[in-house]
Amino acid sequence: MSHPKQSRRDFLKKSSAALALASLSLGSFKSIANPDTLKVALVGCGWYGKMDLWRLLQVANVEVVALCDVDKNHLEETKNLLAKRSPKSNPKLYKDYRSLFSSHEIDITVIGTPDHWHALQTIAAIEAGSHVYLQKPISVDVLEGEAVVAAAKKHQRIVQVGLQRRSTPHLIDAKEKIIDKGVLGKIGHVEICCYYHMRANGNPSREPVPDFFDYELWTGPAPMREFDGLPHQRWWRTFMEYGNGITGDMCVHMLDCVRWMLDLGWPTKISATGGILVQKEGKSNIADTQTAVFEFPEFNVVWQHRTWGNPVDPEYPWAFKIFGENGYLAGSPQKADYFPKDKSDPIHWDVKYEKEEFSEDLKEEKIELHAVPATRKHMKDLLKAIENKKSPVANVEESHISTASCILANISMELGRPLSYDPDSKTIPNDKEASDLLKRSYRSPWKHPYV
8 A cells, every 4th residue: 555655744743742752751751650549530520421431440440539520410420320330439529620630649530521621621630640531622722732732741641532443443453454454555535424413403592500500610711602501412512612513523533543544644735615504593503514625645535524414325424435446445433344446355344342241331321332342442552551651542642633633624614715734833824814713712711721
C-alpha cells in the first residue's frame, strides 16, 4: 500500500510529540500512587460517564473516592449503583469539580461531562496531578484543545480520549489484515458518514430550574440559554453553545479512525458546506446536513451527515469506507467488510461482545453493548500507558488533531471558504476572521485556558 507522504512540518510535529512522551520517564512523571487500588474520581455522572466508569471497574482494582455532578439526582443514582458494583467505594459527593480536586489525590479522573466542559475540567485534573480518561472531543474550540495538549505535556500526565475505534477489536483486526498488509493497493479516496436521526429538535417551553440542578454551574463558560428542561444526554447536543453538532459528535470518531488506520497527520485543507436545510421547525441550531472535505497529500477524506432521509448504504449508516485500486474496506462500530474488486475473497468481521466474560453488561441500563469491549480495551491501554510511561493509543495530541479538524469544518461551513490551520503558529494564515474563531468567548467569570 502507498501511505501518504509526510510534510517536513508533520514530521517535526510527530518528532516533537515523541520527544515529549520520551520525557515521561523523568522523575517528575507521576506514576500511580496506589498501584494496588486505584483512587478514581468521576466528573459527570450521566449516561456515558457511568458507562466509562463501569468499564474501568471491570478491568482494574478501583476505589472510587469522589463523584461530581451538578445534578443531585445523578449523584445519588451513581452512588447507589456504585455500592452494588464496588462495595469498598464510599465516595464523597461534589457539585463543583474544583472542590473535588482541592480535596483529593486522584490517580485517574474519568470525565463524562458535556463537551463545553472538557477542556477546563481536564486541565484542572492534570494540574491536580491526575491522569485522565476523557470522553471525546477534547475541546469545543481549537485553542482550548491546544491548551489541553500543553497542560498534559507541561505536567507530564497521560490523557486517554474516548475515541475508542482505535481499540475496537474487529477494526484492529481489519487494519492489520487489510491496511497494514497493503491489500487495497494504492488508496485514492475515503468516505466517512453518519445518517442517524439523532438531532433533537423540539420546542419545549421555558420552565423553572428544579432545585436539584445547578443550571448556572452546568452552563459554566458557555452562553446562557433559557432553561427549557433538563439538558441531559440528547438535548444539549442539539445546540452549538455546548458542542460542535453532529460533526463534532460523530465525524470525530470516523475521521480519527481513518487517521489511525492510514497514519495521517493534520489535513492540509478543510472545506465544508451545509446547514439546517430540512429540519427547520424546532429550536436546534446544529446542522442537519453537512459535507466536509479533509484534504491530505494523496487523497481526500469526505464526510457526509444527514439527520433526515435514508442512509446511502443501510448496512453502514455510521461508517468509513477506504477505497483502493484493489477493492475497499468498510467499517463501523458493529462490523467491517473487505470487498475485493474482483469479488474473489471478501472478508467479514463482526463486533465482539464479550457477553460471557462480562455477563453484567446484559443487565446495564442504556448500555451500548457494541461499544463496551472497545472501551474496556481502551481502559486497559490507559493503565498500560501509565505503567510503562508511554503514549496511549488515543493520546491527547492525536485526539486534538481529530477534534480540531471537525471544529475547522464547522468554521469553514460558517464562513463559506476553505481553511488551512497552521499548528505551529496556531492560526489560519492570512485569514484573521477565521483565526478569531479558533477561540470562542467565555461567559464571565470563566477564563479561557489558552493564553
